[in-house]
Amino acid sequence: MNTSLSEYPSSSVNLIVNEQAHQLSVRDHWTLLDVLRDVLELTGSKRGCDRGECGSCTVLLDGVPVYSCQILALQSQGKTVITIEGLSQNGVMTALQQAFLDNDGGQCGYCTPGFVISSLALLRDNPNPTDKEICDALSGNICRCNAYGRIIESVRSASGRN
Amino acid sequence: MSTFRYYEPESVAEVVSALKDNVNSSVIGGGSDLLSEIKNGTTKPNVLLGLSRIDDLKRITATDTEVRIGSMVTINAVSSDPVIKRDYGALSEASAGLATPQIRNVGTLGGNLNQRPRCWYYRNPLIDCLKKGGTKCYALGGHTKYLCVTEGERCYIVHPSDTAVALSLFSAEIEIASAGDIRRIPIGSFFVSPSENILRETILGPDEFVTAVYLPSHAPESRHMSKYIKARERQSGDFALVSVGISLKVSSGTIQACNICFGGIAPTPYRSIQMEKYLVNRSVENLDVSYAAGLAISDPKPFPDNEYKVTLATNLVKKALSDLICDL
Incomplete structure (x- = not known):
């Protein structure tokens, strides 16, 4: 594999977010939170401290709670994500x-x-x-x-x- | 956050050659600490190498003679592993109590051992301290509440890893991959003091990374009991003010073997050899626990605002030792 540095590295990532499959082009340095909020426009997950300390960006990644601000989108390749938007069904809260x-x-x-x-x-x-x-x-x-x-x-x- | 290229090599050999081929590259475990460093601008890698495609790094395996924990095993998996719980209780306790549930779910054992210090002068991107190649330690004359009380020299960090303290009780070995070579070294030689290398906390070279941790297995009759206690300001998410791990082997009422290690007081995990020596071959029956605990730190040199750590270390080890003896 060619590991030389390109100017703005970007890659493709597959994610299943709230039961919907996505194939997205992302910058390598984008976090999962960046992709959820800024690409998929799921702004329920909040950017608080942006350092994995406050928990307002918490999502389920393959079923377990993680800080989405402190994990790269590319580290989530092939995984399932549940955000707050994925809970209610037809506008009815859980x-x-x-x-x-x-x-x-x-x-x-x-x-x-x-x-x-x-x-x-x-x-x-x-x-x-x-x-x-x-x-x-x-x-x-x-x-x-x-x-x-x-x-x-x-x-x-x-x-x-x- | 500064930009970098991210990719996931398929093998340990590929990681090592990528580290060698790319100046300023780094492996990434869970990323909990490394991404903070990159966001803060205290490190600016060009290439990050994810390790999640290498299955061998994600397993805990046990043989008759040793337990191998891959460096990508999560902290949560370490804390809940039944063999680790049974034979290396202090490691299980240290893992269960560190950081937060979210960090334990992604944070790895390798990452925990390789995290950088929490000294707020080091962490501040605007401060060019000695550890970052600058000319001055800003802790001198500054705020030192969380810094070391012994073995500081020019730089006064404490090593933040809870698992490092616990692993130091069990003759753990760290497996390191480098070009054409895999070697194992005792954990006591893995961490280095600022006096040896002020820029790094471990002996890892730029083209090397941790692949596993080994713990020797013991027959049931020679297993140690162990305990890990951590004092912190908040109940969760905090690094240790002081922590202590202790392991004991008692037979016929006499302490046969004893290991004691502190976190939060020195730039590396601090083995209290003098306290261990005092305790070995003593009867638990009439043990002077207070006297023993007074030996915890051989030559403390606290700053005016962290003298509390000396008292805290003494009291924590007193509690840990008393609790273990009560459990006999």
């Missing part, structure tokens, strides 16, 4: 999303998509989490409005033990 709404689990709302995605992975693997398990699963997401109590209540109420 029970988890409804629980965030009912419990006022979002304040300014910027972190909410990330919290919902992390909660989705938790409840899929563990439908009846303890409060500690909820806190552990959400420990990679930061809410600067400090709505943690209501976020935890939202997940608790969406779980099987509400």
